Amino acid sequence: MSVPFTVGKLIDFFSGNSSAFLGLSFPFAAGLLAVLFTIGATCNAGRAIIMRLCGLRIVARVRNQAYWATLRQEPDFADRSAGDIVSRLSVDTSMMGDSVTSNLSDGLRALVSATVGVSMMFWISAKLTFVMLCVVPPVSLFAVFYGRYVRKLTNFTQEAVGDMSRTAEEKLNAFKTVAAYNTQAVEAKLFANKVDAIFNLARKEAYMTGVFWGMSGFTGNLALLCLLGYGGTLVSRGEITVGDLTSLLMYSAYVGGSVSGLTGFFTGLMRGVGASSRVFWLLDRTSAIPLDKGVSLAPTRNGRIRFENVRFTYPSRKEVEVLKGVDLSIEPGTSVALVGSSGSGKSSIQQLLCRFYDPNEGRITFDGTGEAGWRWLLTMSDIRDLTPESWRDRLGVVFQDPILFAGTVHDNIAYGTPGASRRDVERAARAANCDFIWDLPQGFDTQIGKSSLSGGQRQRISIARALVRQPSILILDEATSALDSTSEKAVNKAVESIIKEQNITVIMAAHRLSTVASAEKVIVLENGVVSEQGPYDILVGSSRNADADPHKSRSQNSRFRSLMEAQLALEKSTVNLTA
Numbered sequence: 259m260s261v262p263f264t265v266g267k268l269i270d271f272f273s274g275n276s277s278a279f280l281g282l283s284f285p286f287a288a289g290l291l292a293v294l295f296t297i298g299a300t301c302n303a304g305r306a307i308i309m310r311l312c313g314l315r316i317v318a319r320v321r322n323q324a325y326w327a328t329l330r331q332e333p334d335f336a337d338r339s340a341g342d343i344v345s346r347l348s349v350d351t352s353m354m355g356d357s358v359t360s361n362l363s364d365g366l367r368a369l370v371s372a373t374v375g376v377s378m379m380f381w382i383s384a385k386l387t388f389v390m391l392c393v394v395p396p397v398s399l400f401a402v403f404y405g406r407y408v409r410k411l412t413n414f415t416q417e418a419v420g421d422m423s424r425t426a427e428e429k430l431n432a433f434k435t436v437a438a439y440n441t442q443a444v445e446a447k448l449f450a451n452k453v454d455a456i457f458n459l460a461r462k463e464a465y466m467t468g469v470f471w472g473m474s475g476f477t478g479n480l481a482l483l484c485l486l487g488y489g490g491t492l493v494s495r496g497e498i499t500v501g502d503l504t505s506l507l508m509y510s511a512y513v514g515g516s517v518s519g520l521t522g523f524f525t526g527l528m529r530g531v532g533a534s535s536r537v538f539w540l541l542d543r544t545s546a547i548p549l550d551k552g553v554s555l556a557p558t559r560n561g562r563i564r565f566e567n568v569r570f571t572y573p574s575r576k577e578v579e580v581l582k583g584v585d586l587s588i589e590p591g592t593s594v595a596l597v598g599s600s601g602s603g604k605s606s607i608q609q610l611l612c613r614f615y616d617p618n619e620g621r622i623t624f625d626g627t628g629e630a631g632w633r634w635l636l637t638m639s640d641i642r643d644l645t646p647e648s649w650r651d652r653l654g655v656v657f658q659d660p661i662l663f664a665g666t667v668h669d670n671i672a673y674g675t676p677g678a679s680r681r682d683v684e685r686a687a688r689a690a691n692c693d694f695i696w697d698l699p700q701g702f703d704t705q706i707g708k709s710s711l712s713g714g715q716r717q718r719i720s721i722a723r724a725l726v727r728q729p730s731i732l733i734l735d736e737a738t739s740a741l742d743s744t745s746e747k748a749v750n751k752a753v754e755s756i757i758k759e760q761n762i763t764v765i766m767a768a769h770r771l772s773t774v775a776s777a778e779k780v781i782v783l784e785n786g787v788v789s790e791q792g793p794y795d796i797l798v799g800s801s802r803n804a805d806a807d808p809h810k811s812r813s814q815n816s817r818f819r820s821l822m823e824a825q826l827a828l829e830k831s832t833v834n835l836t837a
């Protein structure tokens with residue numbers, strides 16, 4: 259800020275208006291200025307470096323915290339808004355970092371420059387400065403409205419960007435489906451619509467920005483005109499010198515630059531406020547199922563699981579009740595098959611067991627202390643009272659569509675069991691009938707990705723992943739559906755022996771007769787309620803609700819029989835053929 263003042267004094271000194279330069283000898287004053295400029299340059303560099311580093315640190319820290327906050331949400335949340343979360347983690351966080359560092363620093367610098375510049379102008383000529391400043395207020399007022407408008411637009415734009423990312427992510431994940439159905443053009447159009455939405459928002463901002471800059475440029479020129487016209491008059495009247503007028507001109511340019519910098523700061527700040535509100539929303543969101551809320555379940559013996567009048571609707575589809583009062587009981591160390599037509603609620607029961615959701619009514623209890631007789635009643639816990647973390651530690655889960663991550667076979671099997679040794683991993687792999695691993699080029703150290711193995715191989719690795727945890731409860735959702743019947747039999751046999759060995763409860767959702775037959779108890783679901791349950795042999799010989807009413811007459815028209823009719827007939831004909 260000393261430059262305009264110095265230039266004015268220099269002009270006066272050389273034009274003979276003043277006998278001394280800044281009241282000092284010329285070489286001394288020039289040396290002093292050189293020192294001042296060096297200090298200024300060093301501070302400027304320091305400011306830029308410090309602010310940049312602060313920005314990077316803030317972005318890194320906020321990203322980590324936001325990702326951590328996301329991972330601790332209920333699974334349904336991330337499932338529904340993955341694309342949007344990615345945009346919050348990438349774009350919003352960096353906008354937020356910029357806004358509070360380089361933008362803030364530039365803004366503060368502009369504020370100081372404008373204040374010092376205006377003060378210096380007043381000091382040189384209060385009259386002239388006052389005339390000039392009359393044109394500034396309308397621009398400032400406009401800047402405030404402009405900033406607010408930009409904040410609103412930023413929020414809309416970020417939401418639109420999230421929407422676009424979601425669409426792209428979904429379709430890129432299903433690239434083969436898009437290719438198989440030749441829907442590239444349809445998808446490109448859908449994506450273009452999302453891009454158009456972003457473009458339209460950006461266009462609105464562009465119009466507003468254009469008007470703003472046009473207006474502020476015009477105001478600046480008007481101020482300059484005042485300065486030259488009125489300032490020239492003051493020089494001719496001898497009220498100020500030519501050097502003073504030059505200093506004033508330069509200060510006004512500095513102040514003009516600072517004011518536009520302040521406007522940029524204000525809009526940047528508003529953009530940052532918009533982006534940070536989206537990031538803070540994520541950081542502040544409380545999970546519907548907090549991971550650490552409740553009593554930690556000690557790794558004790560296995561226990562009985564009971565569903566008591568469980569009613570459930572998915573949060574994203576509140577109008578459809580999926581489970582309509584499910585009552586069932588599963589003894590520890592037994593295997594149970596959930597059977598029912600597609601959409602009857604088998605996976606939903608398993609998801610509730612994993613506590614990905616909580617029931618709307620009723621409760622799911624676990625008697626984890628293994629007390630015998632009536633005493634187990636006293637030790638039963640509603641699984642909602644347990645921390646999801648400690649509860650899930652007891653579970654081994656294999657989903658319908660198993661996911662493998664980039665990494666080695668070993669890493670994939672040991673995923674979630676960091677302490678698992680190579681021996682543990684190999685034992686689990688053997689139990690899950692993963693013989694093919696030994697034939698891979700680098701065995702357990704072979705790198706695998708999302709799609710480098712067949713469906714059946716992926717399923718078996720997922721089963722090994724669940725077994726290596728040595729769970730109390732093994733949840734298998736159509737876990738062997740992609741296996742050929744020999745592999746399926748081998749896996750079922752291995753799982754059976756592990757159940758006996760380790761007292762594991764197995765709850766499997768299955769359509770295949772061979773898998774169902776391997777279970778000790780079959781629970782038949784129909785339209786969200788348990789319609790039959792009992793041992794396989796009885797249901798197949800067809801007792802209706804053998805558990806509930808063992809004395810009831812056997813019916814050849816049981817729901818289980820009709821579900822399995824085709825497979826039972828096939829089995830019968832195979833037996834006849836073999837005979």
Ligand SMILES: Nc1ncnc2c1ncn2[C@@H]1O[C@H](COP(=O)(O)OP(=O)(O)OP(=O)(O)O)[C@@H](O)[C@H]1O
Nearest residue numbers: 572574575580598599600601602603604605606607
């Ligand atoms: N995430 C979800 N959001 C909303 N509704 C869902 C969700 N998942 C499942 N549903 C609905 O809940 C009902 C029961 O689904 P569920 O997956 O439990 O059936 P299922 O018996 O396991 O079927 P399948 O044998 O085909 O796997 C279905 O009507 C389904 O449309």
